[in-house]
Amino acid sequence: MIIGSVSENKSLEKRISITPEISKKYIANGFKVKVEKGIADHLGIKDEEFVKEGCDLDTKENILKEANILLQMNFPSEEDLNKIKEKNILIGNFNLNNNQEKINKYKNKVSIFSLEMLPRITRAQSMDILSSQANLAGYKAVVDSFSLFKRAIPMMMTAAGTIPAAKVLVVGAGVAGLQAIATAKRMGAIVFATDVRLASKEQVESLGGKFLVVEGSENLETEGGYAKEASDDFKKKQENLILETLKKIDVVICTALIPGKKAPKIINENMINNMQPGSVIYDLAASQGGNAAFTKADEIVEKNGVMIVGDSVILNKLPVSASNLYAKNLFNFVLNLYDKKNNKININMEDEIILKTLVK
Numbered sequence: 001m002i003i004g005s006v007s008e009n010k011s012l013e014k015r016i017s018i019t020p021e022i023s024k025k026y027i028a029n030g031f032k033v034k035v036e037k038g039i040a041d042h043l044g045i046k047d048e049e050f051v052k053e054g055c056d057l058d059t060k061e062n063i064l065k066e067a068n069i070l071l072q073m074n075f076p077s078e079e080d081l082n083k084i085k086e087k088n089i090l091i092g093n094f095n096l097n098n099n100q101e102k103i104n105k106y107k108n109k110v111s112i113f114s115l116e117m118l119p120r121i122t123r124a125q126s127m128d129i130l131s132s133q134a135n136l137a138g139y140k141a142v143v144d145s146f147s148l149f150k151r152a153i154p155m156m157m158t159a160a161g162t163i164p165a166a167k168v169l170v171v172g173a174g175v176a177g178l179q180a181i182a183t184a185k186r187m188g189a190i191v192f193a194t195d196v197r198l199a200s201k202e203q204v205e206s207l208g209g210k211f212l213v214v215e216g217s218e219n220l221e222t223e224g225g226y227a228k229e230a231s232d233d234f235k236k237k238q239e240n241l242i243l244e245t246l247k248k249i250d251v252v253i254c255t256a257l258i259p260g261k262k263a264p265k266i267i268n269e270n271m272i273n274n275m276q277p278g279s280v281i282y283d284l285a286a287s288q289g290g291n292a293a294f295t296k297a298d299e300i301v302e303k304n305g306v307m308i309v310g311d312s313v314i315l316n317k318l319p320v321s322a323s324n325l326y327a328k329n330l331f332n333f334v335l336n337l338y339d340k341k342n343n344k345i346n347i348n349m350e351d352e353i354i355l356k357t358l359v360k
Contacts, residue, residue: 021053
């Protein structure tokens with residue numbers, strides 16, 4: 001049974017779906033692995049490293065035609081999809097909201113698994129691409145925003161006077177938000193956080209952050225552990241709380257997302273107008289519209305002295321680390337599909353992981 005992976009558009013996506021280390025694990029489990037020549041040259045990983053672990057190098061066209069399981073990051077082009085053998089398997093992070101029309105066209109030809117739909121259950125944690133990638137994104141957002149902020153981050157006491165610690169607000173305390181809190185705290189900032197899920201309060205405080213509690217708030221968390229949309233009353237109370245908080249905040253990290261919907265607008269124009277000049281808003285929700293007013297994907301906008309950074313491809317700045325984690329997630333997912341004894345794929349619809357990720 002052949003596992004394959006081909007190059008993506010490197011101007012848009014620098015991550016890869018299989019690494020030499022992980023290809024060795026596939027081969028140890030009885031798979032044959034084929035990767036496109038030069039698939040990881042841009043990461044400093046040469047073809048020889050794949051060959052050393054037992055992989056075959058081939059052309060994109062041959063791999064698309066021969067692979068029983070194709071591992072990718074993004075949904076392939078129609079040209080590539082037309083070359084994939086019928087009844088084979090395609091696995092990746094396919095952003096169903098943006099690609100629904102294309103996916104519907106091919107879902108009867110191949111079995112498509114989109115791993116952003118994984119259920120939040122213990123058994124799926126090793127396959128959780130959202131968590132592994134968000135963890136890196138939260139870290140990198142803090143590092144990049146601090147590099148743009150024109151003052152020191154930790155408190156410094158010198159003979160010439162004291163420099164106060166920077167104050168950071170993290171909007172959304174999911175995986176990315178919690179890593180942002182931990183990173184900002186390690187670098188000496190005073191950190192505040194807000195989230196619609198009350199369960200986040202304990203996690204935020206365990207990392208040394210101060211959780212902003214909306215008066216009379218309800219727990220807006222789905223059974224699957226994701227945030228759900230807030231009521232108008234909650235939004236108004238949250239708006240007033242954030243408005244007052246932002247007057248003293250230096251750096252804001254936005255990470256709030258609602259699965260299947262546009263990102264909630266949490267920081268409005270009035271709030272930005274009341275922030276201190278020189279402040280930075282780093283919006284990780286930019287690809288879904290952003291949490292802040294004026295956010296533009298992959299642009300820096302300045303309003304009243306406040307820098308608003310929209311980053312939709314932040315993991316292209318950490319492609320080696322992101323690829324290593326993503327490849328491990330995919331490997332664990334494939335093993336869950338694979339009946340090693342009979343050397344075949346078993347799409348068991350009684351398995352919640354398979355049921356939730358298979359595009360129907």
